[in-house]
Structure formats: C-alpha cells, structure tokens
Amino acid sequence: MSIGKILIAQGGGPTAVINQSLAGAVREAMRHPGVERIYGALNGVRGILQERMVDLSMESVANLERLALTPGSALGSTRDKPDEAYCQKIFQVLRAHGIGAFFYIGGNDSSDTLRLVGEFARRESHDLTCVHIPKTIDNDLMENDHTPGFPSAARFVAGAFAGADLDNQSLPGVYVAVVMGRHAGFLTAASSLARRFPDDGPHLIYLPERAFSLEGFLADVQGVNQRLGRCVVAVSEGIHDAAGTPIITQLQAQVERDAHGNVQLSGTGALADLLTESIKKNLGIKRVRGDTFGYLQRSFLGVASEVDRREAREAGEQAVRFALRRRESGTVALKRVGDYAVDFVFLPLETVAGKTRVMPDAFINGAGNDVTPAFRDYLAPLVGELPVVSRIFSPRVAPLLGA
C-alpha cells in the first residue's frame, strides 16, 4: 500500500527544536516500506513552487540526529502566505513529482496553507494527504495545550530574566526587557518562572491580552521602585492600546509590514527604548536599562527544554504514522494528561488553520500586570528544572562608626 513519495517542509519562524520534528518525521518515514522517497522542500512552500527540493532519503541517520539538535529550520523557511494561484502551482509540483503526502511543520499560517493545498487537491480529485506538524514559540495554536518550540523559548526567557534580575539586584535600577509574541503573551509570561524569592523579578509583566496604558505602566513601575528600590519588567512586543494599535507604531514613522500585513515588531530595540525613555523622563529614575531579547529567544544554541525536544520529535513521528495509517489530512495536536504527560491527537486542519489562541483569563492577574500561580503550574513541567540560584543569608555586621 504505497503512498508514493512524501514531501516535508518547514515554514514561519524557526525554533530551537523544529529540526527535531523534521528528524522525527524522516526517521519514522524511513521505517515504512510504503514510502518510496522522502523529499524536503527548501524554504517552505516557496521551494516547492520553484522545485527546489532535496532527497532526504539519502541523509545519514547520524547526521539526522545532529540536525535534530540544531536550532533553526534546516530546510530553510519562508514567510510566503500562498493565495489560490500559489496553491495551484504547489499542487502541480506535488502531482508532477508523485507526492502522496505533504507534511508542513509550522504555525497557524502554515496549517492554513495546507488546508488550501488540500482543498485544491480534492477539487482536482488527486489523492494527497496534507498533515500539519505544530510549531511556534508563540504557543498560539488552537486545540493544543502547548506547541513544540514554545517550551525551549520559554526556558530561554526564564533564564534570561533570572540572570537579568540577579544583575539588577547587583546594580539596582529599572530594567525593561521586550519579549516576542504578537497576539499571545505566553512567552512574555514565561519570565515569571525565573522567580525564586518573594522580591525576585520580573515584578511587572505586560501581555498583549490586556490593553496597555503608558500612565498605568509608569504608575506600576514607580510603585515597585519605591517599595524595592529597583524594578524588573517583562513586556510583550505586541502590547497595544485600548484601540488595538501596537505601542511600537507610536514611534515609528514608517512601519514595516510582512506578507500577512503584520507590522514588523522584532529586530529593533525601539519599543524598549521608548519605555525606558518614558521612565527616565516621567519618573526621574536615573539608572533605567532596556533590552530586547530579539532572535536569541528562538534560536540560541545551547538552551532547549528536554521535554520540548522529545515532544517535537514525537510530533513529527506521529504525523507520519497518522498519515500512513489514516490517509487523511489533519493536524497533530498536543493534549495534556495529568501532571505531566502528553497525548498526541489527530484533528481536522480547520480546527487550527488561521486561528490564534491567546492566554486564558485564569493565567492573568486582576491588575493585568502579572500572571497567576495557575500559569506557573501550567508552564513548569514544560520547561524543566532551571539551574539553582541562591542569595547570601549571613547576618549583618553591627556598625561601629555610624556614618
């Protein structure tokens, strides 16, 4: 019962573990005699359009295992969002090459592309199984408890804030760091996992799920700074005012938009600089520093969650098994079972395609400037244990001069 050749591609922003899913899918497919060849498209759907593909059947297992540990999209990625005509061309290439199953590792845009290509194949009565393998550091896919890539990015963000907070304890002041996430605040909220002691930062967390007001922000920072003599703040790049306008557009005369019409948020320190300047100007605090974690949070070599690695691998394996067993299109979704196990289910593409999941209200505090303990319970098993940190507990020496 041959399925012919299969094709795998990677789309959207890379993650630390997206190549685990690739390696998982390829190695699983290698085990099935019904798979004639395993092709990989370079740069996602764009590579299909341009017939730029490689024969992954020839890849050594040793190299696939090295690839699995390598951040970034080994096949290359794309930001293209195919329209009807684009999808028709994709379909023509798949048909010409005898592709029986198409696996696309990506976020909700990628799953929507699969849905469109699958519909086209159905209209042309061509037998094509389209399977989506979930991936996004934003953790914003519907139907998923969480998505591969998010736990590793969350681990980076937690480690970054743990360190930045220790740095801020050493040299007190206000520190603001901007974290990726356009619509969903999960990754910004992961900063909370860095806290060990009651006065540890981040002391304030601003998410795109709540409207942002500069006045409220400044009042919050002043309050923390008066109480602790310092303040560490986590801010999502996607924060916006009550009208939904991104705060970053308040300072950029000409904003850059991607193929999806989205304003470019990453790759600039402008938002952090706006916020730190506001604090200096309005609150008169002297030492105010801003960082933007940028591409490090999704690509850093050397920080990955072990749970994430295993799950990303298995998402790729499960996708191939579902496709070969059921011969129907769909998406692999991760469901949480107990505390903590994961179950992989197979759902229609429509359930995730083009939709965005945001943080549930139960994860955000009433003031809208922090997370709840429920969020930490949700996140902790995904990220794994963080390195130990401590503080000095020695008693104070009595002053003799009383200067």
Add this chain to the structure above:
Amino acid sequence: MSIGKILIAQGGGPTAVINQSLAGAVREAMRHPGVERIYGALNGVRGILQERMVDLSMESVANLERLALTPGSALGSTRDKPDEAYCQKIFQVLRAHGIGAFFYIGGNDSSDTLRLVGEFARRESHDLTCVHIPKTIDNDLMENDHTPGFPSAARFVAGAFAGADLDNQSLPGVYVAVVMGRHAGFLTAASSLARRFPDDGPHLIYLPERAFSLEGFLADVQGVNQRLGRCVVAVSEGIHDAAGTPIITQLQAQVERDAHGNVQLSGTGALADLLTESIKKNLGIKRVRGDTFGYLQRSFLGVASEVDRREAREAGEQAVRFALRRRESGTVALKRVGDYAVDFVFLPLETVAGKTRVMPDAFINGAGNDVTPAFRDYLAPLVGELPVVSRIFSPRVAPLLGA
C-alpha cells in the same frame, strides 16, 4: 599569626562566575585559623563607606556552593569610583572594624580603588593587605592572558551568534547584533567561535580597536550580501570614528554618562537600530534585523564555561593564599601555559590598576572587519566545546516542471 578580620567586596559589572571567586575566597579563608572573621561589604566600596557589611563566616558551605553557581554579584555591586576623601573614609571603616586584608573582586577600576586605599593605609602606617581578584567580561586587564567572567560571556556570545546565524540561514537577510565592550573587542570577536562551515556567520566583525566608517561598513555588508544572499554582522557597542567619537553619540542628543565620565553604551538598542536603518536606506535590502545582546551576555542563567568556573574559583582561593602567605598588596593574574593550562601569579596592583588592554593586532585581520585564526586558537580552550550543529547534505531533486 592572625591577620584579624578580612573583608571581601565585589565591584563593577557582574558576571556569570563572579560568585565563584567570592565562594573560593570565603572557603579558602575559612580554612585558615589566622582569619578571625570574613566580612562581606554590600554594594562594593559604597557598602564599606556606609558600614553595610555581613559576616560571611556564618554562611553555610552548602549555600556558598549554590551561590558559586549563581550569576550576578551576590554581595551587590557599585559603579562608585572613590576619590581621595572617599578612600580615607573606606580606610577609617576598615581600621575601626579591625580589617587586616581587603579583597576586591573587579576590573581595572576596582584595582585602582584598592591601590588608592592601600596607599592611604601606608601613609597612615596601618597594616592592611589589599588584594585584587580579577573579573571582567571585557577581558581588558593588563598582565592577564584572560580574565574570569570573559570565557562565560564569550560562550554566550558564541551560542547567540551560532543560533542567530542558523536563524538567518532559515530566513535570509541582513542581521546585525551589538555586543558589549567599550574599548576592547574580545567579546565581540568571540562571535567568530560560532562558525563551523565556510559560509557561516558572522561574516563581518567590527571592533573598537579599529576606526569605524559607515561607508566601509555598508560596502562590506553589500559585498557579503551579494555573494551569499544574506549577511550576519557582529558589532562592538564601543565602535567609534577615526576621531575616537563613539558611533552611538551620533544619534543620541543627550548621552548619559557614568561616574567615570563614560558614555552609557548598554541598555539601549539605538546603535543596532542606527546600523539597520542605514542598511535599509542605503542598500535597499528589505529584511534587515538588529539585536542588542544587552545584559543577557553577562548574566544569563544557564550558560557558563566550565573552565571559567574553575578559574574564577581558583582566582579567589589564590588571592587569599597570596595575602596570608605574603602579607602584601597585589593582584592575582592569569597566565597561559601551553595549550591549555593556567598559572596564577601575584603582581603589584600598579600593573593593572586603571589600565586597559585591547586586542593585539595579531588577532585582527588586515581589513579590520574580522578576526584571525590566532584569535580562535586563543579563545577555543577558554570557552569549551559548543553544542553540535549540522546541515542537510541530501542531494537535490531534479526539477520536472522547470518553472
């Protein structure tokens, strides 16, 4: 032969391993019966001035070992640079508390402070041993092959560029990342350690040891981008024009200066944004992204060099041994022996105090936009092995449609 009480303090920017030196000094001092008490000053010299000290003799060994693994300055730090009057007050506090030896973990400013305090004690004929324990991610101390803190920060920078380059391979464009280092380019140069394959980034490296010209920079970027279709660039925050004016001052109307009169370089994304805007405007390249590594590179929880950890620990231990054995002021310096071992020597404070070491010419290429193989040979044993990365080696599939 009691030395009385000893006092330890931490100054300047924190590192990932500065608490190893603290733990090393405290645990070594605990072994010597001649040490009456081990005090720690909070926030460096400022804490001495204000008599804010703790009795580290009471710290548990278990907690000292946890502290050793904790980034940041556990005692707190300061940017104060004491003048004559300040040093007199420091001396009065030390004398009042019966301090026989003062250990200051810090960079060249901290060693200069020790020198001043030591001179004051000598003038007052007070028996005080002042010992400097080296620390700086900038790696800019004279007489040292390298300084504790630098290898761990270098490991972070290498891992960051390795990941950012993989990200850039996935979604090609121009990527510019700004690295800490005011006068010395060692940390920016560490980005080179990320390269495994001939076309890996960073493709261009700009150091404060060479004058920076925006025109030359743009020509370099254009050349690489035309050749590879992408370009990854490492830039030191300290780059300056031929007249020595920092490039960052070209865009900040009101620059912030620290107590030493230095322009504030970190804690803002302005330099990266200036460079990426220049590339967009002058070269017409669409996807241009800029990151500023900021405080993560010196504080990130979870990335440290094992060699750095051991050496930072031993620098603290050696300082206490030198002080108790010789009863004279000085600095601990790290000398390289063979490939690779380290030897700790004891030198007069004057050899490092207030001086800055920069990268030797042999480490910088002729064009001034990259490092030499000699630099990689120098750096590699300090950073330790980086995680494995790989690429896809599969053969291309022959096009059938030839679109």
